[in-house]
Amino acid sequence: MANENWPLWEVFIRSRQGLNHKHVGSLRAADQEMAIENARDVYTRRSEGVSIWVVLSANVHASNPSDKGPMFDPAEDKVYRHPTFYDIPDEIGHM
Amino acid sequence: MTKAEEEFQAKIDRDIKIEPKDWMPDAYRKTLVRQISQHAHSEIVGMLPEGNWITRAPSLRRKVALLAKVQDEAGHGLYLYSAVETLGTDREQTIDDMHSGKAKYSSIFNYPTLSWADMGAVGWLVDGAAIVNQVALQRTSYGPYSRAMVKICKEESFHQRQGYELLIHMCNGTKEQKEMAQDALNRFWWPSLMMFGPSDTDSPNTAQSMAWRVKRYTNDDLRQQFVDITVPQAEFLGLTIPDPDLKMNEETGHYEFGEINWEEFFNVVNGNGPCNRERIAARSNAKKNGSWVIDAANAYAEKQRMKKKVA
Ligand SMILES: [Fe+2]
Ligand SMILES: [Fe+2]
Numbered sequence: 001m002a003n004e005n006w007p008l009w010e011v012f013i014r015s016r017q018g019l020n021h022k023h024v025g026s027l028r029a030a031d032q033e034m035a036i037e038n039a040r041d042v043y044t045r046r047s048e049g050v051s052i053w054v055v056l057s058a059n060v061h062a063s064n065p066s067d068k069g070p071m072f073d074p075a076e077d078k079v080y081r082h083p084t085f086y087d088i089p090d091e092i093g094h095m
Numbered sequence: 096m097t098k099a100e101e102e103f104q105a106k107i108d109r110d111i112k113i114e115p116k117d118w119m120p121d122a123y124r125k126t127l128v129r130q131i132s133q134h135a136h137s138e139i140v141g142m143l144p145e146g147n148w149i150t151r152a153p154s155l156r157r158k159v160a161l162l163a164k165v166q167d168e169a170g171h172g173l174y175l176y177s178a179v180e181t182l183g184t185d186r187e188q189t190i191d192d193m194h195s196g197k198a199k200y201s202s203i204f205n206y207p208t209l210s211w212a213d214m215g216a217v218g219w220l221v222d223g224a225a226i227v228n229q230v231a232l233q234r235t236s237y238g239p240y241s242r243a244m245v246k247i248c249k250e251e252s253f254h255q256r257q258g259y260e261l262l263i264h265m266c267n268g269t270k271e272q273k274e275m276a277q278d279a280l281n282r283f284w285w286p287s288l289m290m291f292g293p294s295d296t297d298s299p300n301t302a303q304s305m306a307w308r309v310k311r312y313t314n315d316d317l318r319q320q321f322v323d324i325t326v327p328q329a330e331f332l333g334l335t336i337p338d339p340d341l342k343m344n345e346e347t348g349h350y351e352f353g354e355i356n357w358e359e360f361f362n363v364v365n366g367n368g369p370c371n372r373e374r375i376a377a378r379s380n381a382k383k384n385g386s387w388v389i390d391a392a393n394a395y396a397e398k399q400r401m402k403k404k405v406a
Contacts (some may be wrong), residue, residue, distance in 0.1 A: 004393055005187060008180070017354075025246075026177045028186070032397060042170050045163075058254035065116045 007056055011043055014051035021053050029042040029054075099264050100353040112238040115181040123307055126300070127237050128182050128189075128307065129198070135175035136193045136200035140374050143169045144208040145217060153211060160215060160257040165248050174243040181239045194379040198367060203286050205368030212265055212272075216279035218258015220287040220325065226251050227321045228291065236308035259328065266332045273333070280329065281337045288352070289360045297357070322350045 006028040012021035026042050029035035035054040043049065063071055077087050088095050096104070099118055106113065113119055142165050151163065152158035180186050192198040203221055208214065229251060233244040262279075265272040267379075292314040294300055304310040322341075329336050340353035362368065 004390075006389065006392065007184075025174060026180075026242075027173060030389075031396035034392065034396075042172065042173055045166070045170070060118065066118070 001062040006034075007058065009039075009054045010057050010060055011035075011039045012053040012055070013039075013043055013063045017050055021051065024048075027055060039071055102305075103209075107236050107306075108145050110236075110308070112241060113236055114200055114238045121169060122303075123181055123309075126304060127240065128179055130304075131179045131237075131240055132184075132189045132192070134200050135172050135179060135189070136198060137204065138168045138172035138175060139380060140193075140200045140204045141171075143204070143222075143374055143377055144204055144213060144370075145181055145209050146366060151211070152214075154279060156167070156213075158263065160253075164218070164257065165225075167254065171247050171250070172310050173244075175240075178237075178239040178243045180373075187345060190382065194382065195376060198366060200374075201290055202359065202363040202368060203283075203290050204374060205363050205370045206282065206286050207370050209282075210279060212262070212275035212279035213283070215258045215262035215265060215276065216283040218254055218256075219262060219328070220280075220283050221259075222251060222254040222270070222288070224287045224290045224321050227299055227317050227324070231311045231317060234308075236309050262332055265333065276332065278336050284337050285346050285355065285359075286303070287320070287364075288318055288355055289363075291315075291321070293357070296378060307364070319349055323351055326350050341403050 006027055007030075008026055009032075010026050011024050013024045014021045027035065027038050027042060029038050032054055036052050039052050039054055044052070075081075100120055103113075103119060103123075113123075119354050121198060122149045145165050145168075149158065152161055176186050176189065179189055189198070193200060199267065202339050203224075208217065226248065229248050233248060235244065262276050264274045268304060279314055292298060295315045296312045298314055301313055305313070326336060326341065338353045340351065343349075344351050363371070366372075
């Protein structure tokens with residue numbers, strides 16, 4: 001058998017109205033309709049979702065794990081981006 | 096150890112999960128492919144002994160439960176095949192490796208399900224043993240495997256409960272029904288203990304798997320956990336576990352149990368169990384006979400794409 005494999009899709013589910021879609025896994029399907037139907041059957045059998053996105057895995061572009069340092073370390077020493085960096089007198093209360 | 100290997104082990108030791116694109120030693124990748132694919136195959140082959148009884152379920156309540164459970168197992172297989180795929184393997188090749196006998200699946204599914212009581216015993220014991228194993232694996236070091244386990248564990252609990260509930264009913268039924276339940280326990284008890292794999296003294300890969308935190312507990316630790324949980328459940332049913340050596344050790348607080356028949360275990364693993372041939376034939380025929388669906392869906396998808404282009 002020389003079947004051409006169905007492409008791989010990444011599945012994102014909105015679990016409740018008001019929340020964002022979250023990656024839950026992947027599956028194979030011939031096209032987007034089938035991907036959504038299969039995602040319904042595989043990932044929402046117990047009311048885990050109210051909305052489904054499917055994206056061809058080939059269309060997902062990711063940062064390189066070996067660039068983790070140069071990518072994310074620069075944020076670590078920028079304490080002045082956080083509220084606790086600034087001194088506000090107690091009598092002002094919550095700010 | 097190379098510098099990369101040292102960094103890798105340091106991550107593991109700090110309980111930082113390994114993700115698909117992270118560097119990993121080849122042997123770690125190989126171990127994962129073997130373990131996760133074996134796990135995936137077990138979910139899929141595991142549908143056969145239970146699927147066998149769906150049309151003969153004694154009530155609609157039991158039928159919807161069994162159908163839903165078997166459908167869940169198909170989902171579990173899918174989550175796990177997806178996890179194997181993140182390691183750079185080809186999914187169809189992974190499946191073909193099972194059909195050719197190169198890859199294994201849990202030996203428990205090579206035993207036949209002879210009576211309706213077996214549906215109870217499978218849910219209670221086989222899913223029960225799987226739960227003990229899978230709860231531990233939620234903390235495994237490979238991210239996609241760990242996430243699949245978390246999802247599977249959420250779904251697994253009803254599998255065991257529906258089986259145990261079924262047995263409660265049979266054990267409170269007629270004398271014949273209770274005998275059927277006892278007979279199912281007699282046949283499934285020892286194979287369930289074998290599900291945890293060879294004993295630690297006979298399991299050469301355990302040390303490395305533990306160091307990599309692919310495994311978090313040894314086979315014997317998990318087996319002991321299972322026995323300790325399950326014996327009181329059998330007592331509640333009024334059934335007798337088929338092991339004359341089984342007794343509580345008051346000092347350790349654990350049950351001691353008799354010697355497992357390892358010859359039988361290796362025999363079944365090596366393809367000579369009661370249903371090995373039947374299971375493999377069922378799976379490879381399903382793939383062969385279903386392959387036109389893959390082609391047809393591809394052709395349909397292509398047609399839809401062309402239509403959109405024209406429009
Ligand atoms: Fe399962
Ligand atoms: Fe299950």
